[in-house]
Amino acid sequence: MRTILALAVLLFLSGCGYNTLQQQDEQVKAAWSEVINQYQRRADLIPNLVNTVKGFAQQEQTVLLGVTNARAKVGSIQVTPDTVNDPQTMQRFAQAQGELTGALSRLLVVAENYPQLKSDQNFRELQAQLEGTENRIAVARQRFIKATQDFNVTVRQFPTNLTAKMFGFAPKAQFTVEDEKAIAKPPTVDFGAPAKK
16 A cells, blocks of 8 residues: 555656756746846946046036946845845846936937047947847846746646645746836947937
8 A cells, every 4th residue: 555655646746847846946046147147247347337438528427426326226136046036126126227227328328429438449348348248138138038937837837836836836026127128128339320219
């Protein structure tokens, strides 16, 4: 009788989806870590970009301060791989990143008014790095969204939904922003043409 019961438990556990839930949970955490990594890369570029612009555009203190404050706000939100289980923190993080994107866009528009800044080698290198980082952010967010979607489907799908409830797996929050189209598009960094809004 014990052998039959052990065999039944083994068969149940092998088809219950527990391992799939574990694997997908780790994929979501890894994808989120990459999103955080790319946003950190962008945050690390900002002081150099602000200092370069400041050297040419001292009178643009409001814009420079806006970028600095937005970066500080982003840095004040503590994010970890487990943040995906906290919808409120995810929303605060998304909002702060959206504000930083807007502040950077305003900074780049200001740079249009300074031809000597646009021709500065350091500034051109920073703008290329920023453009590449924005593209990496978009790719990392896309991967995170896909991993989260796969996990959430598994958590809700029968029969793995029973296993998910039994072991405390719940759907994870997606990284959403108020203006998805605006944040998904990298800021225009082509300083040879007028900035696009």
